[in-house]
Amino acid sequence: MLELVNITKQYAGAPLLHDISLTIHAGEIVSLLGPSGSGKTTLLRIIAGLEQPEQGEVIFEGRHLRDVPPHRRGIGMMFQDLALFPHKNVFENVAFGLRMQGLARAEIRARVHETLTLVGLAGFAERDVNNLSGGEQQRVALARALAPRPRLLMFDEPLGALDRLLREQLVTELRAILKRIGMTALYVTHDQDEAFAMADRVAILHATRIVQIGTPAEIYRAPANTFVAQFLGLTNLFPARQRDDGTVETVLGEFALPPTGHPGGPSVYALIRPERVRISTTGIAAQVEECVFRAGKYRARVLTAQGARMTIETENALALGATIHLHIQAIELIQE
Numbered sequence: 001m002l003e004l005v006n007i008t009k010q011y012a013g014a015p016l017l018h019d020i021s022l023t024i025h026a027g028e029i030v031s032l033l034g035p036s037g038s039g040k041t042t043l044l045r046i047i048a049g050l051e052q053p054e055q056g057e058v059i060f061e062g063r064h065l066r067d068v069p070p071h072r073r074g075i076g077m078m079f080q081d082l083a084l085f086p087h088k089n090v091f092e093n094v095a096f097g098l099r100m101q102g103l104a105r106a107e108i109r110a111r112v113h114e115t116l117t118l119v120g121l122a123g124f125a126e127r128d129v130n131n132l133s134g135g136e137q138q139r140v141a142l143a144r145a146l147a148p149r150p151r152l153l154m155f156d157e158p159l160g161a162l163d164r165l166l167r168e169q170l171v172t173e174l175r176a177i178l179k180r181i182g183m184t185a186l187y188v189t190h191d192q193d194e195a196f197a198m199a200d201r202v203a204i205l206h207a208t209r210i211v212q213i214g215t216p217a218e219i220y221r222a223p224a225n226t227f228v229a230q231f232l233g234l235t236n237l238f239p240a241r242q243r244d245d246g247t248v249e250t251v252l253g254e255f256a257l258p259p260t261g262h263p264g265g266p267s268v269y270a271l272i273r274p275e276r277v278r279i280s281t282t283g284i285a286a287q288v289e290e291c292v293f294r295a296g297k298y299r300a301r302v303l304t305a306q307g308a309r310m311t312i313e314t315e316n317a318l319a320l321g322a323t324i325h326l327h328i329q330a331i332e333l334i335q336e
Contacts, residue, residue: 007056018208031195034205076150080157091125097148236272267336280327
């Protein structure tokens with residue numbers, strides 16, 4: 001449905017986006033994930049027609065959009081600040097885009113009530129938007145974006161201002177709604193958990209380029225490089241050297257070469273996932289520097305005898321300053 005071909009954009013003379021290519025299929029939800037300032041919002045604005053790239057093409061349903069104005073592209077957008085009209089009630093907010101389309105009054109009324117029901121706000125039409133909770137305001141903004149029935153709906157950090165519990169609830173509901181109606185969507189966020197919960201595929205943007213595209217499971221199980229691994233919270237990364245005898249040399253010792261994939265290039269790192277480290281009676285000596293309870297397990301930061309810091313997971317709390325021994329069950333190799 002949407003194809004980005006070699007999109008390049010500069011800001012203040014410096015490259016912001018370089019050679020961005022991405023395809024989104026009909027009915028697919030794709031998350032664009034990356035740190036603040038990586039160009040995610042700019043890419044949305046280019047797709048919407050609010051900015052033009054120096055190079056590249058946006059092709060939507062087989063049509064090149066370079067000369068198509070924003071209001072004729074059939075693309076909807078939902079922003080983080082929501083931009084609800086405070087002087088209009090729920091009905092009038094949702095009806096705004098429909099009035100701009102010139103629909104008849106009866107059609108507008110039917111479309112507004114249908115969309116409010118879809119987002120779980122049946123009976124809210126006459127409510128004052130200023131008296132709604134944050135989650136209800138998010139649903140009003142979603143209803144307003146859905147009511148004109150765009151062919152593609154884009155989201156720019158729509159849940160960023162909400163607390164984590166409400167955000168987790170709404171991202172699940174939002175995905176269910178989009179899937180129920182078969183909506184194609186591009187969802188921008190800097191939150192990995194949010195992107196993984198929302199998307200069929202995730203595109204990770206870094207240093208002007210898309211560095212990895214795949215399903216959430218594919219990306220988590222095989223990060224393309226050290227940036228992706230660290231962005232996903234996998235910080236146990238150590239320079240490694242592959243030896244001719246089939247072993248991998250690291251600061252923590254020698255390990256068997258992983259059976260899955262041997263990345264090329266001069267700079268290779270060993271990734272050690274926290275869940276692949278066990279506390280043992282023998283092994284690598286380490287001192288406990290920090291131990292916190294999180295998501296049902298204890299996560300401890302330790303300093304090994306070799307001077308390397310790493311994070312491990314345990315079932316039981318560890319005393320600060322205690323000396324323990326670690327057994328690393330497996331490593332993975334990834335590029336810098």
